Amino acid sequence: MTSILTNTASMVALQTLKGINNNLNSLQNEISTGKSISSAKDNSAVWAISKVMESDVKGFEGISDSLALGESTVAVARNAAETVTDLLTEMKGKIVAAQEENVDREKIQTDIQALTNQIKSVVGAAQFNGLNLVTGTEDVNVLASLDRSSDGTVKASDISVSRQDLTTTAGVYGTGDTAIAANITASASAIDSTGAANQLELTIAGAGTDDLTLTINGKSLTIAHNADRDAMMLDAAGQINALGMTGITADEDAGGTGQLNIINTNAFETFNVSWNSGGTNTIAAVNNGDTTQNVSAATGSNSNILEQRAEEVVLDKNAAVNDGDSYRISVNGNDFNYIAGKGETMEDVAKGLKSAIDAGNETGVATKVTQNDAGEWVVMVDYDGSDTTAGATMTLSENGQAGGTASGGLFGLDNIDVTTDSGADAALDNIETLIQNSIDAAAEFGSSQSRIEIQSDFIGRLSDSLKAGIGTMVDADMEEASAKLQALQVQQQLGIQSLSIANQSPQSVLSLFR
Structure with missing residues (x-):
């Protein structure tokens, strides 16, 4: 049956052409944007996943900047610690030369003071964007990653960089409520000359x-x-x-x-x-x-x-050493303090107390640090009786208190004095401790810098992997799109031709009325 009111063939041809045109428009959008999923209506689930991953990539770009800043800051601190080590090594050469009695110790002391001032200058200048890692004891955190869990929550993770205090400050003796005097015990006898x-x-x-x-x-x-x-x-x-x-x-x-x-x-x-x-x-x-x-x-x-003449101050090997723990040895009524920093041991405390006593320049008093058979660190204090104003013996006592401000890692450097025999002897022992402290600081910074570099490289490769994953989900396959485009263009031409033929069908009815 032929009808001039309802052209079924034309409607079918029109719907087919519309479908072809919709597919062609969608394909042209893919080609122009390069994405198969450019909005939520294309595929809401995949689009949502891709947007979350894109936000993570943006976050990792910020982390890369943070790691670059942290790496630069640590590199400055490492270079400072290495420079301080070189200067202390040069100072050791001066101290060794001062062991001879027929040298001009005053001139050597002038050189040592110049090196001390240079070390202070290096430590003071070792900052990057206002952050100096060779002063103070508080750790510095460098943003290292964003960790997304399976439930979608995000947690930032850091790389902790330990400050390495290379100042010469004496610290502040503790005034807290926690007494730690049980950790340090002096001989019952006076120092007997x-x-x-x-x-x-x-x-x-x-x-x-x-x-x-x-x-x-x-x-x-x-x-x-x-x-x-x-x-x-x-x-x-x-x-x-x-x-x-x-x-x-x-x-x-x-x-x-x-x-x-x-x-x-x-x-x-x-x-x-x-x-x-x-x-x-x-x-x-x-x-x-x-x-x-x-x-x-x-x-x-x-x-x-x-036994030797010197008296002993023994430090408890089983006691923990906390940041701010303050230890004191009193010789002849004069107090000599060392305040521990973060991560230090009883060995550090013993050597710090030795440096403090040596810096006091007590007449006739010499010190030595050793370990006893029980593995405890011992500060030995000797008096040779040369101070006639002090009498035949000198009193010795000890104390401990928590809650102080740590002494600097180069504590005692200011008081190195090689103008006397006893001063030259003490300086030779103490310079070794200072050199080791600066070496430890440089090694710690080197380890942190290496870790930051590794993390920075990983974050870069992780960002690349995330970008590739996003591309796999939402990017258009241009080879496939090209083939589809040509096919749809042919289909469009055929659809137009089919619709034209369908529209001509009612015209044939006129011939019946001629």
Whole structure:
């Protein structure tokens, strides 16, 4: 049936052409924008995912800038620490030269002061955009990543860079409520300049008839038997003194008791004394310096250790060291403090206290840091008795308090003085500690800089991967689009031709009425 009111073929052809035109418009939009999904109406789920990922990429671009800033700041600090290390090494050469007595120590001290001022200048200038990592103790966080969890929440993560304080500040002693005095213990005795407390008393008792053999640090002596025990011990004292051992003296007690006194006045050196009576002499031995090694009446071979003259301040190896922990050693009424910084150990505290005492320039006082057999760090304090105004001995005490402000990593540098023998000796020990502190600081900064560089490289590659992933989801396949375009253009032409034919169909009805 042919109708002039309803042209079904024309409607079909028109709908087909509309569909072709819609597909062609969509394809042309893909070609012009380069995206297969350019808006939420194209594919809402994929579009939403792509927008979240695009926001992450934008965030990572900001993180890259943060990492670049952090890397530059750490690089400045590392260069400063390395420069300080070089200057301290040069200073060590000056200090070594000052160990000789026939050099102009005043001129050497002038050079050391110039190097000290240069170190301070380097530390003060080592800032980038106002941030200086070689002063203070608070950590600095560098934004390193944005971590998105499966539920969509985002958390920022940081790279923590530890400041390395290379200033020479003394710090501020703690005034908090937490006392840590139990972590530091001084000897009960005063600092004895004579060394009498480190005295071994050997007494011949009974009617022995054999010679006496003594060995002091590997050097053996034979004292011929003498019925006069006082004369026998006087002979022993003469032989010991003839050895010329530094700090070792001996005398015979003139009280008619047959007693030999061996005294060690060395500041930081112990001596081993052993004796063999030959089996017939009975020897009573008492060590006034170490009651744990007292020897009662005995025959045969025995030995004892003559401890050094210096007194000891022992730091508890099991105690934690916190930022601001303040430790004090008082010598002759003068307080010498060291305040620990973040991450320091009891070794650092011991060396810091040594530097503090050395900086005080107490007349006749020398120090040394060592470890005892129990693994505890020990500050040894010696007094040689040269300060006649202080009397024969000097008092020694200790204290500890939390809540202080940390001393600088180069604490003690300001007080290096090589113009005296004792100052030159102390400087040689302390410069090693300062050099190690600056080396540790440079190494810490180097490690942080390396980590930041690795993270920066990772963030760059991660951004590239995210961009590629987004492109895979929303970018148009141009090869496929080109092929579709040509096909749709052909379909469009055919659709127009079909619609034209369909529209001509009613015209044929006119021929029926002619």
